[in-house]
Amino acid sequence: MDFRRNVVLKEHYTFFVADADGHARSAEHGLYNRDTRFLSRYAWRWLPADAGEFQTLVALSQRPDRFDGHYALIAGPSQLLAVRRRTFVTATGMRDELDVANTSMERRSLSLELDVAGDFADLFEARGWHHIERSAPDADASGTTLHLAHSASDGVHQSVTLRFDELAAARPDGADWELSLAPGESVRLSVALDVDNPLDVAPHAPIAYDAWRASFQPLPEAPDPRVLARAIDDLRGLLLFTPEGPLLAAGIPWFVAAFGRDALIAAHMLLPHRPDVAEGTLRFLAARQGREHDTFRAEAPGKILHEVRYGELSRVGRVPHTRYYGTVDATPLFVTLLEAHRQAVGDDALVRALRPAWEAALAWMTNDGDADGDGFLEFAPAAPGEGLTVQSWKDSGDSMSHADGSLAEGAIAVSEVQGYAFAAYRAAAGWYRDLGEDAQADAWQARADTLSTRFHEAFWLDDLGTYAMALDGAKRPLRVHNSDAGHLLWSGIVPERQAERLVRSLLGPETWSGWGVRTLGASEVRYNPVSYHNGSVWPHDTALFAAGLAAYGYLDEARTIVEATYALAAEQSDLRLPELVAGYERDDRPPVPYPVACRPQAWDAAALIYLLGIDVRPGAAASRAPRRPPAPPPPR
Missing domain, CATH: 2.70.98.40 (Glycoside hydrolase, family 65, N-terminal domain)
Structure with a gap:
């Protein structure tokens, strides 16, 4: 459709x-x-x-x-x-x-x-x-x-x-x-x-459109105010009013549901304007955190869920989605959003309230999430018909490929997830320090430092100037140009000495289309500009890269992405960012649509607000520690 x-x-x-x-x-x-x-x-x-x-x-x-x-x-x-x-x-x-x-x-x-x-x-x-x-x-x-x-x-x-x-x-x-x-x-x-519908529960108090709009004032001037106004209204429309608080549905129409990854990233993008959405998201997910090992639902203790559905197929067990946990990234993102919320509101009350949840999440990351004990978070592809084969954000079955086009096999360690884990471990170190538990703080900081070192050794591709998209089950790197590497700047795991080469690579002709970053490089065997994850451009993906650019001090480059993203939305008849667009080069023709892209999508609408919060004014870099990671803080 x-x-x-x-x-x-x-x-x-x-x-x-x-x-x-x-x-x-x-x-x-x-x-x-x-x-x-x-x-x-x-x-x-x-x-x-x-x-x-x-x-x-x-x-x-x-x-x-x-x-x-x-x-x-x-x-x-x-x-x-x-x-x-x-x-x-x-x-x-x-x-x-x-x-x-x-x-x-x-x-x-x-x-x-x-x-x-x-x-x-x-x-x-x-x-x-x-x-x-x-x-x-x-x-x-x-x-x-x-x-x-x-x-x-x-x-x-x-x-x-x-x-x-x-x-x-x-x-x-x-x-x-x-x-x-x-x-x-x-x-x-x-x-x-x-x-x-007896499945309905008493909702959290709804938020009026006027009150929702007012909460985003003042914002920096948008390249196109019409696009911004549409995004703000779309975000209000996407809200689910759960008993735990407001949470953003992933997208309309087929994703009017709680999706862990999408909700966490979108809520992060709305800080500091709507901390209530971050809190509602965190409380909702904490209340449904994994409690037992269930292969059908990919559940494990401490794991944050991927998707919740209420339909008959889920209820009778034909599909695993009553609470489906088949995602590797929602759990570290839960921890990083909690830290971002702490920074936005200026106190740690929610950190203290959710301590059992974040400690369980960290335990999953260091146990079930790292089944082979090599320090990297991996997922084992689900059996056919039992869930997602790929359990990172590029969740189509053909998204993880080697340079020869062959698909990765075995337990896969995706690059951006290691960045999220690094940020989560650093957040935990800070929380334990604030709680007066220095031994725990030191242990989590050491884990973050070790992960940073080992990640760079295993994933950096010096000849390509970028990071491997993933390691396959045999620990072989997927040596392809990819957009996931942009998330690594956002998480702060990229060493200072490698940042410039990575930025040049991502903004080079292989991955930069002019509308955003291609999910897969244009010369790769599996590149297809009109595909879900093999060469298309996802605006939220590019926005996270932009935030990382600004945090590392690349303000001109970040500004280019802000302008390109707003231009992409302005090209749409409804002024909405689509879920994704084709990866064709930007020229004097309009962007090529992906025919079944959902619109509106929570993390795309939120990206338009998030991008305005990136300080790309001339001289802004001098007012911050240069190239400092954007969301998780340095150890305290």
Whole structure:
């Protein structure tokens, strides 16, 4: 599905996917709540008594929870009938309001039909990945109300109720209206949809859009203020209001869920403006931290989860996503976000409150996360059908390759994860120092120092001027140009003596496209500019590199990335950064889209705010310790 040509609305765990005119009528369309599609069809038809068809004059979503449409019957130079529509999604359903007006000089008749169908499919079914045999939902139409209900195979009973205005006549598959309007007359029609899902829990208090916007003032002037305003609204729309506090869903529509890695990085990018999002994210993940060894869910004690889903396939164990832990990087990122939050708010209350969680995370990193004891964090690819093969951020199965194009095998140690671990160990050393536990502080600082030394020895590729993307199970480096190396500047693990060569390499023609850093170098065997992780450009990936550049003192280079990222967003018709774009060289043509890229995506929208917080003013380097790591502090 190309989301540039679809309407996607969201509030909390509820979202609506429709075509560009606002009608849900194709395979993946519908109204979803907590990974269940309650309605698979929701499509309007306007049928004038006279010949003619309505045209769509306006179809806009100017806020993530709202859609505005204007549909007109036009004869000659003039509009005869108008339907002005506003649709907005709520935490528990959707509201639809239609103002129908006769703008002609004669009485006119109009029939309106709303076609509705419910299938209560799991989101993974709706996307065509799995299938569950189920009966048709029960449909009860009476007067101006339609009720659809279904009991899942595990006994969970879910329903949706549609309440129409008094002019409607409900039917089992929708509702009908018959209107006769005098010249100049108008009437308002309405539909209220309410989802009843027992999986819903009492949410944390929602945040109003105006209050959310105000929290980002003042910000430095953006290269394009329209892009920034869109990103701020998108981030508000992406919020999930969990009992532990606000947390950002990874993206709309298919990632309206808690994803450990995405939520942690996006929350980091919103500091210092929204420390409540960082705290909500940390508390949510701590409450669901791994407790036992479970191969199916890739769970282990202390491990931070990758993804939480509530659909039927997860609940009955067909997929492992009730709580899926198949990620190697969320656990160190949990620790580094906690330290970034401490710096942003200026106290360590949350560090003290979450001590059991971060100590368990560190224990996982030094035990299960490093199964062979070589000091590097690795993941063992999941068996086919049991989870992700690659469990770092480049999680497509073909993303980890050698220079000859062969795929890495065995337990893989990805480069950027070692940087995150380095930062986490240094954070732990500082916390223990503050707690008066000097022996522990010394031990964690020593671990960080050892990792830094061993990492450089094992990963540095002197002939390429960059770091290997990973080590395979035989400890052979993946000798390819890659974007992961940019994260190493962000984490601070790059030695001062290597920084300049690394920067030159990443900003050279092999990886720098002009829009961002290619995930894989342009001369590599597996390079494909229109691929998920083998040559595409991911804006969040490039933004982390930019933060690292600024922290190491490369301000001009960081400024180039800020400008390129905002230019990329400005090229989009909706002013949103897409999840990714093709890796073609920037020239006088627009960026080539990746057709199924999600938009908006949390870490991309957050990157636009994060980049403005990077101090790239002339002379800024003189006011900081040169080339100092950006997020984790030096040992205290």
